[in-house]
Amino acid sequence: MQVILRKDVQNVGEAGDVVTVKDGYARNFLIPQNVAEIATAGALKNREQNLARIKAKQEKLHQEALELAQRIEALEKLELSARAGESGKLFGTITTKKLAEELNAKLGTSIDRKIISLDAAINKVGEFRMLIKLTSKVKTELPVIVTASEILQSEIEEAPETEEAAE
Structure with a gap:
């Protein structure tokens, strides 16, 4: 039809x-x-x-879309901090919704989570790439760097001491 x-x-x-x-x-x-x-x-x-x-x-x-793509590329990278275990595995997953919120906060825009795609789920500490498809002709990539939050690392170090004190 x-x-x-x-x-x-x-x-x-x-x-x-x-x-x-x-x-x-x-x-x-x-x-x-x-x-x-x-x-x-x-x-x-x-x-x-x-x-x-x-x-x-x-x-x-x-x-x-071209102007927004230039602003996104000017960021060079998007850094996120998330709670993670000692092995680097995150407690949960960083979703496209979270990535869109971070981009919107940094750029002052209203990027929809549906235009962001990832090669693989972000569920561990490391570097990932996200593809942002602004229009059918304008696409841009941005590296995402995920680090373990410092607060959790100190909690892990303090946790054995508090358990021993409780006994």
Whole structure:
């Protein structure tokens, strides 16, 4: 089925594109979510009239994404501190939500966690890479360095003393 996309859809196309998708995907997801409309003669005519406006909007978003990518790359790295055991394994996992919160705090932006992807789960101390896909054409990578928090290391050292004192 041919549809006209109203919004950018990952792995399908950008707003204003006429794409062919499976009928079920169009009927059950794209159209009910108001992400696309069926490519009828009238809809195609409206698309042609609005094409200049859509392209201008996409260009503006592309420029904003490039500026944000430069600001992210200027950070050079994102350092996080988390509670970890002696072996370097974290108590929990650092999620894309946490990474987005840290980026937003440092840059003063509103980056959504859904545009951040990781090669592997961050569940130990070390260096990782995160890919930030700002638009379909603008992507940037940023190293994430995870260290064990100093507070926990001192707690581990003090813990045997307090246990002996309790006995």
